[in-house]
Structure formats: structure tokens, C-alpha cells
Amino acid sequence: MTRLEVAPPHDHPVLIGRGLEPPQPQGPVALVYDAAVEPLALKLAKQARPELTLRLEGGEASKRLAVYEDLLREFARARLPRDAEVWALGGGTVTDLAGFAAASYLRGVAWLAWPTTTLAMVDAAVGGKTGVNLPEGKNLVGAFHPPRGVYAELAALDTLPEATFREGLVEAFKHGLIAGDAALLAPWDLAPGRPELEPYLARAVTVKIGVVERDFKESGERMKLNLGHTLAHALEAASGHALAHGHAVAWGLLFAALLGRELGGEDLTQPVLRLLAWTRAPAPPTGGWADFAGYVARDKKNRSGGLRWVVPYAAGDVRVEPVAEAALRAAFNAWREHAAGYSG
């Protein structure tokens, strides 16, 4: 078992391992879980004896206001008091949603994150962001509300489809580019049950913890975590959300790598091309720069930092800066060529 610590003021442990012992509840527990991990939820319920157990369908369709309201009303009907704790067991959609319900019920009760996907373990459950989507856009409502602990139970991953397992590790790869951690740039042999998995996840979480500790509310360094995400959001939108997030980010990372190279940085394209193949990413939607520029401009406007880009000059040298249109177009053209010649 690996134990990492988030430093004050939002101090809490992040535990990664198999057969994790749940902590002593500090008050009545509301267990909110993803139906996909029901056996694990039942096991946890035996140990924690929750006051209330709520089962959800995991996935983006549940991460919305109506389901959030259902959770709050269930909490209220059960008369959960101020010292109650929400235990959120599931992928990133469930930890975001239940974490947000915890952030706002009675103006905030404690919560524990039990992430059950690779993405939730290395990204969504770490860093204290919670929230839901609106029909107008993803993650438009939420709160910063760090959990009391993160419990990454590796046994959960045994049931995760291989495609979802690999896709989630795209974010860990991204953390490797940000921190210059070469081990994170080589996930190729990882699978549930492999001994290398725990240290790999721990390295990825360590990067995220470091960034978040230095910039909790995303006023500067935390923006680096958006590496590859600007084009990714445009690709997801252009594909009508047929392209999975992890695959879109992998294509976005290729664009970022080409942009870094265009601006005089090291060539980081080789490991990213391998990542695309390893995750079995499909080819991205077709279209020229003009087709994506509208999406990109809208996405950028929604983010603090305006028209700044996250550019990797080398692994471990990632900068947030404005980029001239000519460089963006040149990188995009190179990216488009890769996409046209891509066979998976």
C-alpha cells in the first residue's frame, strides 16, 4: 500500500493499494456508489455500516443537476447531520457529483473519495474539484471541496474494461510530460493486477498533488494540467462526443507536442504516437484549422488565462503562454498530416 499526503491547508491522505482498510467514520455515512462496482460497494457497506446507501448509474449522463438534487433530497430525507460523511465510490463522474453534493449539503459536509477508474485515481478524485455539467457545457457548476481522504482500491480495477483502463492513463502520461517523469511516459506494460501499477499510479498522483498544492484555485501553475485539452475539447465537440475523452486528450497531446517542436522545443511526438496506438485511439474527426478554431476560441474564453496555450518545450518544461496564430496553424497542419496517415 502506498500512502501519499496532501499538505495543509487541505491536508488529507491518498492511499493506493489492494485491500485498503476503510477509516473510522467520523459521523453517519452516506455511501453513494456506481452500479458498476456494486460488489465492492456491498463489501464497503459491511465495514462502514452506512446510514444511507445510494446507487447510481455511472457515466456523464448522471453528472447533472437533476441527479445532484436527488442526492441532496435523499440526504435531507435521511436527516443527515452536519457531521455526516459522503463516501463516493465510482469513476470520476460519481466522485465529481457526490463530492459536489457533499460540498453543498448543509453548506458542506466531509467526504471520502473511493475512485474506481484509472482516470479517477490519477486525476478526478485528486485536487478537490467537484461539480456537475449543465446542458450548456461540462463542469460549469461546482466547488473546490477537498475530500477527507482518497482511497484508490486497486481491486476495483479488475472489472474495468481494458479500453477504459488505458484511456484513463492518458492523464497520467500527461502528468509525466508536465513533471518530466520518464516512468510515466511508458505505461505500456500496465494492467490491473500488475505489481508495477501501484508505483505508477502513485507517481502520477504525486505530480497532481504537487501542482494542486502550489496552485489550488488554478490561478497559474494548475493551468498546466490542461495540457492537450484545448484541442481535445474541440475534437470531442466536433465528433458529437463520439470520440472518448482520453483519446481526444491523446490527440490533443500530439498537437501540443508538435506546437512545442514548432516553437523550438524538443521533439516529444514519438511517445505520444505510441500512446495513441496503445490506447487504440480511433482517427480524429476530419476538418481544417478553420473548422476547429471556433471551438477553440469558445473553449479558451471559458477558461481563465484567455488565449494562452499550454506548450511542452521538453518533458518537465511546460509553459503557459500566448502563441502566435502562424505557429498554431503550422502545428495544426503537421498534426493533420499525422492524423491522415494514422492507422491505429
Ligand SMILES: NC(=O)c1ccc[n+]([C@@H]2O[C@H](COP(=O)([O-])OP(=O)(O)OC[C@H]3O[C@@H](n4cnc5c(N)ncnc54)[C@H](O)[C@@H]3O)[C@@H](O)[C@H]2O)c1
Ligand atoms: N474533478 C476533477 O478534477 C476532474 C479531473 C478529471 C476528470 N474529471 C471528470 O471525471 C469524469 C470522467 O471520469 P471517468 O473516466 O472515471 O468516467 P466515468 O465515471 O464515466 O466511468 C467510466 C465508466 O466506467 C464505469 N466504471 C467505473 N468504475 C468501474 C469499474 N471499476 N469497473 C467497471 N466499470 C466501472 C462507469 O460506470 C462508467 O460507465 C468526467 O466527468 C470528468 O469531467 C474531473
